[in-house]
Amino acid sequence: MLNSFSRRFALLPAAAAVYWLGLGAANADEPHVDLSGVWGSYIEPGQSPFGRPGSGLDLPFTPEGKQKVEAYRALVAAGSDNPGAHCLGSGMPESMMFSGGYPMEIIQRPEQITIIYEAHSEIRRLYLGEKILPEADRLPGRNGYSVARWEGDTLIVESTSLREQEDQMYPHSDKAHIVERYHQETDASGTRVLVADMTLTDPLFYTKPVTAKKKWAFDPKGVLLPYECNEEAWLDHLETLKQRQTAARKAKKS
């Protein structure tokens, strides 16, 4: 029979094993990195900062996808119109892949990661764990509904509940499913680089998954600026009202 001292310490290995197993299980889902902060587009050595990434893409459209995209492009061709010209955000995956080249800010919490794209102050919320809504409760949108999880230091984000969008660099239907896999690297100059591998699957628009890669560089002093896109339209509207008011007053006097 073990005395009390021996009993106490005889249990230690088992207790330690239970503790470490539990801790290990918890750590498997928790990141060792904090992506919080401001990130700007990463320009590869020798890469031109000009030009839109993804321009001239040869996408594997289905006949239906091709027909819808061509119809949209014919519709807007005369004025080269686009959502941004009307102060509308890019929508996924363009918000993540391009967003006008403006920086983005990430705010990381255990249950939610918020990404603010400076352009149009477009916001994505990536939900983790108990914050995740059942599919039936999710509202569709241009950026969809994003569920995230950590696999080690890799952040995996799956977005669905997307609106059909022919008006972006990766057109898609409302059946689109987008997976982003984020991981960090360090380049030769010591800059933190965030890399996203994106896979877009959409049986209505594409004959096979579409893949792309996007990189950002961490900007330790970076700040996001406000982006009030409708301000000019509002000022123009006020000017129109003033002109009408002046004309009405003149008409009243005469």
Next chain:
Amino acid sequence: MSKVRVTLAAIVLTTFGVSAAQAHHSAAMFDFTRSGELEGVVKDIRVINPHMSLTLVVTDTKGTRNVSFEGHSVNNFYRAGWRPNSVKVGDKIKVKFAPRKDGGDGGFVNAFTTAQGQEIGFKLPGAAAPASGTKASTN
């Protein structure tokens, strides 16, 4: 040089449209492969998003007239060095711009030289960079 930059030409040429008094439209009306330069007196100026607007009173061989410009967003110009007091109505400034494709007056402002001689803006692909203009970065 920092690798953190805003891809300005992309902003200009694609996603972010250009608005006019009555309706928003894209920047397709400007020729971003060419660059013009004009000097004039500021009649009015708005440096806002999605782009700035500017009217200069210009006197040249065509006579004296108002010339209207559009240009980069306030966010881009801010990162290039513009501040709220940089340019005021009545200032004599010089602008560098992508001209209109239809040959009309005005264009899309990429850079300007203030009355105090400060050069603010960005270079176009293939063009010489303004003194303060190449680092459109977030740092």
